[in-house]
Amino acid sequence: MNIFAQFEARVREALEVLTRDGTLPAGLDFGRVVVEPPRDPSHGDLATNAALVLAKEAKTNPKALGETLAEQLRADPRVAEVSLAGPGFINLRLQPGVYHEVVRAALSDPEGFGRAALPGGPVNVEYVSANPTGPMHVGHGRGAVFGDALASLLEAAGRQVTREYYINDAGAQVDVLARSAFQRYREALGEPFAIGEGLYPGDYLKPVGAALAQSHGRTLLDRPEAEWLPVVRDVSVAMMMDTIRGDLAAIGIQHDVFFSERQLHDSGAVGALLADLRTRGLVYEGRLPPPKGQLPEDWEDREQTLFRTKDFGDDTDRPLLKSDGSFTYFAADIAYHRDKVLRGAEEIIDVLGADHGGYVKRMQAAVKAVSDGRAVLDVKLCQLVRLLRAGEPVKMSKRAGEFVTLRDVIDEVGRDAIRFMMLFRKNDATLDFDLAKVVEQSKDNPVFYVQYAHARARSVQRQAREAFPGADLSPRAVAAEADLALLTDSGEAEMMRLLAQYPRIIESAAMAHEPHRVAFHLYESASALHSFWNKGKDLPQLRFVNPTDRMSTWARLALLEAVRSMLADGLRLLGVSAPDEMR
Structure with missing residues (x-):
């Protein structure tokens, strides 16, 4: 409703x-x-x-x-x-009766309350897409949580959603991974090894080296790099992706599709894209003016194959081929998004790091071009996460070598704290994540405050069963007996007002692609519940459970259950648990 x-x-x-x-x-x-x-x-x-x-x-x-x-x-x-x-x-x-209808609607259909039916075809949400060169770090976690919550929010608003991960398993970075793993392979065999400059130093590659030693023995040692590199690369990427999938599972995330960049190239999709663009007259041979400001090191003043992205809203046309004849990264990205369109996506959402700001206009132009305007692209940039402990920066992880792993943070503070706090700030604002603050049991810790409101509601319901033994206190029975006209206090009105706003919050947050709106609303609703509970400590007539006043008790229990159900639903959309008790 x-x-x-x-x-x-x-x-x-x-x-x-x-x-x-x-x-x-x-x-x-x-x-x-x-x-x-x-x-x-x-x-x-x-x-x-x-x-x-x-x-x-x-x-x-x-x-x-x-x-x-x-x-x-x-x-x-x-x-x-x-x-x-x-x-x-x-x-x-x-009229008060409108809010009474809202309460009854929330009680009669708790799973449907807040749901919407937004127009639009299938949506593809791509998120995380971390290079398979190591475990996920905290920055990856923010994009992962944001993308996952957004996908859930869109589903709640009636959209058909595909959750996707793009595996960057082609290019120089996976060759560096393979060379790094080969040194760990030598280490596992007792051979001299060195983590040279430019290689990945983290201990997380030791299991890869041990696996290679177990499956290949010493046979790779005497083979030239051209022979061992593809073998080591395949094993390394596969094991890193297993690690990443494990990290994602630990934070409650599963994808529908894992799309391989290597398979994109091997399938000929990038070449097919270029041929299609040529046929449609969207490619030409020409020169680009030099970029403003300092020239980048890879700038080349030469005739090259250019895509007419400027015709579709970009600032300039973009090259599709490098000087050696290989495809640019942009060409592969266009082919990948073209594949999403061919799979039926009418709306594409890419969740990327803040350093991809220059990518937005060109890819929006490309999607518009390859879909003939049928599909739209929204790029959501997630700003950096500053990891703190009691206000001090957290040192790098010894295991990762260069950063703090997401798994380390999950193990320390738990999945719920990470997910809620990652969503309690808009995605394009820098986030200070304090490991000490997110485990505090106080109003200043939003995840605790919201979860405690849910647990408090459950505690009140247990008190009611003790105060009225044998009474049917199921939501349906309470709603049938409750006289909601008795809910006249300003605190009760505030809870009903926030309950009535919930369906609009879900709809507007889904339309704007802003799941933080749900987190904010849950915090405000939790605050209203806690405030009214505190009122009852000073004014016994306002307590949720009054053994001498069954009528007011039933009315407040109906409202309490409606608010509790809303909190549970909102937390579920954010991927956060709704505990019945807090220790």
């Missing part, structure tokens, strides 16, 4: 009435009309911008149009009061 969607439809009905009676001209675009919570809750329950956004096109005064529209809305029996504010905003205060 989304009261914001319901009243947006009601506002549009009122606008249609005003159009039919000639008050408004025909043909106005109602697409910009929204109904949302007012910025100041004291102004009411809902606010609409209808008069503000339509007045100019209707050639009338916003306040005059607002008053005319307000008269239409005052006739709605669900509306208690309509007022105008500012340059034409219309504020609505609802």
